[in-house]
Amino acid sequence: MATSMSLGAQLAVNVLDAQSLLAAFGVLGVGVVMFAETGLLIGFFLPGDTLLFTAGLLCSGSGQQGVKLSLLPLLICAAVGALAGAQCGYLIGRKAGGTLLARSRSARLKEGARRAEELLERYGHAKAIVLARFVPVVRTVLNPMAGALSVPVRTFTVWQVAGGLVWSLGITLGGYALGSSVPNVDKYLLPIIALIVAISLIPFALELLRSRRAAKDGVRG
Template structure:
C-alpha cells in the first residue's frame, strides 16, 4: 500500500490527482492505492493548524480530487467496455474477484444509478465497478452522469472532512488515523442503509399474500 502522507508531501495536490485516478481507473494497481486514507490527510494538510507535512491549498486539492476520480472512473469504464464480459471471468486475484462479484451484485440489485454512486464508497468495489459496468453494457450517459455525482460526493466530502478536522481540533495530527477510519465507516452508512432497506422490501414482498 502506498503511503498517502508521503505522496502528498512529495507531490502535493497533483499527487492526489494521480493516485485517485489510478485507484479508480487502473484495475491492476488500483486496489493497492489509498483512496479514503489519502483524501482525509489531504484535507487536513489544507487546514491552517496542520503542522506535519506541507500546507496545501484547499481549492486545488478539491479540484484535483474531483478530476482524478471522475477521469479515472471513465477510463475504467471504457477499459471494461473494450475488454467485454469475457475479461471478467479471467480475473485471478481473489480480492479483485470478490470485488467484481460485489460490483455485479450491486448493479443487478440496485440498478445502474444507485450502484454507481454506492460503489464509490466501498473499497475495492470502487476500483472494479467501473470496468465491470463497461463490460456489462451500462449505457454511457447513465454511467457518466451518476459516476460524476458519486465521485464528487465521495471525494469532496472526504477532503472537506479532513479540512474540518484540521480547523476544529487543536492537535489534528494526533487524530489523523482514527479520523480516517471514522470517515471510512461513515462513508459506508449509505450502503448499509440501502442494504437494510432492500432487505425490508424483500421481507414485505414475501409477507404480502398473493392475489387469488
C-alpha cells in the first residue's frame, strides 16, 4: 500500500517545476531531464536551466521541504545526462533527418529549429554548438539539426562536450555557491532563476551583436 502511494506521488510530479522534480526523483531525475531536454525533441519544454540551478542550491542545504542533494553525484548525473542526450539527439538527426521536425505542430519548436539552423550557418559548427547550450529550446533542436546537416561527428562531439560541461556544471555550481553564501536564498528563487536565464542568453546576444557590427562594417567598406 505504501509503495503504491509513493508511486502515485511520483507520477503526480509537476515536470515543469524544478523542486517538484527534485523532491520526487533526486539527482537521477536531473540526469533523465538533461538527457530528455538535450536529446529528445519532446523534451524541449523541460526546465533545464532552472533544474540545474535549483539542484545546486539544494546541495547547499538551502531549500524548502527538506530536500537535500549531494553535490558530486549531482554533477555527474547532470554532465552525463547533458552529454549523452546531445549525442543521442545528433544521431537521431543523422538517421531521421528533418522528418521529426517537419511532423511537429509546435510553433515554439519550429522557431527553435529555425534559430538553430541560423546559428550553424552564421557562426560555424564549433561556436554554434557551444552557444546553443545556453539558449532554451535551441539547445534541444540544434543537436538533431547538426546531425541532419551532416556536421562531422568528431567536430560535433568535441564541441558539444565542451559546451555541455560548461553549461551543466557551471549553472549547477552557481546555484551551490549562491546557496552556500546567502542564507534562505530559496525565498528569492524565482527572480534568481529569471536572472540566471537572462545571464545564460548573454553569450548568444553578444555574438549576435558582434556579427551585426561586422556585417555593417563590411557594407560600409
